[in-house]
Amino acid sequence: MVMNPVLDAPAVRWSIKWKLIAIITLLIVLLVSTLTYIQVASQKRIMEGDLDKRIELMKENLIERGKIFIINLSQQVENDIAAFNFSRVTEVVTESVRNNKDIKYAVLMDAAGKAIIHTQRPNLVQTVLSGVHDREALTQNKLTVLSYREENDNVIEIVQPVQISTKPWGVLRLVYKLGFLEQEIASFRKQIQKEIDNMIYQSMVTITAILCICLVIVYLLSARISKPLVYLTESARKLSRGDFSVSSDIQIRSRDEVGVLSETFFKMSSDLRDSYQKLEEYSKTLEDKVAERTAELKKALVDTAEARDRIDGIVKSVADGLVVTDIYNRVVLMNRTAEDLLGVRLSEVIDEPIDFAIQDETIRDGVRSTLEKKIPGYAFDFELPANDPKHPRIMRARTSVITDKQGRQTGIVTIIHDVTHEREVDRMKTEFISTAAHELRTPLTSIQGFSEIMLTRDDLSDQEKRRFLNYINKQSIGLTNIVSDLLDIARIEAERGFSLNKVPCNINDIVNQVVPYFREHTQKHQFEVQVPEHPVELVVDKQKMEQVLKNLISNAVKYSPEGGEICVLGRVTADCFEVAIADQGIGMTAQQVDKIFDKFYRADASNTAIEGTGLGMTIVKYIVEGHGGKIWVDSEVGKGTTVKFTIPF
């Protein structure tokens, strides 16, 4: 049995292993990235906070120093102003600014806002400053710290009111640069960045390391998971190809889902194998059965064909005519003999009604009445015209009802048997019996009569007595001959043949013994006997040979009632002795000659006065043939008959 091959086994496109690896990688990257980000962010925040505090501290420090500086400076300025030493003021302030790197510039303004000193922009001296910061500073009446942005720099301005003799005079402003602070911040930020970078780098390394480990683990794990699955897949493929060897080699021993799956799978494949084996057994059994049935069927078919052929052969071989008709009196079948007898061909009359198919009315009536009267069948005779219109052929037809298994009539089979010969034989037998009876009656009449006379008459002379006894004796011999003929023919009929008592004898002697008997009994015939002068010795049954000669000569006498010459000629030929008995009698036609050796046949049945049982020639023929010889007849109507026979040496 052939399994359907798995044509397109689906290939694994996204194996579990790679899926797992992808997912795990993604997860790890995500996780580590997130963690790194959080850490970096918080670190950065802390460091920024530190930076801010530091800057604040530095600012405060700067401011404190600036305050002290400006207080000192303002006292000097107040003093100098009080002393009206304005040059000195300018000198002091400019010097102070020059010596203090942190100070960007210093401005001294009077109460009206007029710049007295401006270290950064000397051109503004003696002008009233009207800037926002200028005016704000002018309003301050105590030490104030201002912070703002100026010319892209963050600056801190410390304002100190200047009082002369407790009277406000103006303000001293010192503007401090924060550049160093920014340098500090920048360097600090750089440091922070460096630390963050370091952290990220470490994270990356960690990620890579973890990832590698994870990948190895996942790879191993997934291999552990997918390997049995791959194996299972392969097994399933094998299974689907009808390879049940997989069911017996269980390689997976884990107790997880895959293990259970494998076990289940192998259990299943084992079951499948069992089922398949059973199925195969069944199918084999089935195939065997089918083969067996097929063989039986074939045999039955052959038998049927043989039976049909046999029946066909039988039907065809049947010497009798066979006509089968159906219940509607239509011709169904006809064998060759029937075709010939009825002068039709089955092909012409098949399925035709018998009225059309069969000319002879007797048959049609026979078939019809068998069907109508529902009798099992009966026999009837009919005549068919023959070549010789005087002697029609006599047919005996027998009808039989054909019934099927249920006993229903399905048709009639008519068997036509040519009984012409049988009837002829019957006729001849009847005639023979009658003739035989007549032949017996004639001698019986005289035997009975004369014996009675001799018993009842006392006055008979010796001469008379002798004459009567002679009649009785002769007629008794005649009776004996008839009875002997009958016995002979009975033996022939029984096919026992003759028991020939063959002894060597001189054929001339036999001839010479028989002829005188006829010479004595007929006056009208002259006997001419010609036999070789020398003795001819033959091994024969002497009595039977005498019977042959007597029969033949007696026939010659009988069938030449007008008398004439009867020749008995014996001559030696190459290998046998030939005897010819010729008469000049009534002779026979060729047809009569043909039948002369038939039992009971008499050449002229109408001429029954000619004695004889009609068995003589038959007996003669048997005797001659019993000696290995031949017998034949030449005859011509009105001229006479010659019978010749041979006896081999």
Added chain:
Amino acid sequence: MPKKVMILEDDEATAELIKFYLQEEGFQVAVAARGNGFMARVVEYQPDLITLDVLLPDADGFIIFKELQENTHTRTIPVIFITVKDGEKEKGITMGASGYIIKPFNEQELKGTIKSIIDVEE
């Protein structure tokens, strides 16, 4: 003058037997063995009764009977068939035969039949 009977019978012994019985009764008897020339002999002999065998080597008794009936010289002569043919008694009687005796016959049958037809002495 005794009555004359003519016998047509081919079997010598049977003819002799019939002749013996009839002579015993005083008939004058003549025997013929052949159909050929029988008519002439009958005409010449002028019998008072004829017995005919039916089966003759050269003739048929019925045909001879017919000839006898047709001949003016013989038509009045009564005829008895004496034959082995037992199936044609009716035919013989119908044809006008005075008797039909089937062989083998006995003395009384023959003599009785003949005497019922003719007397020896008239």
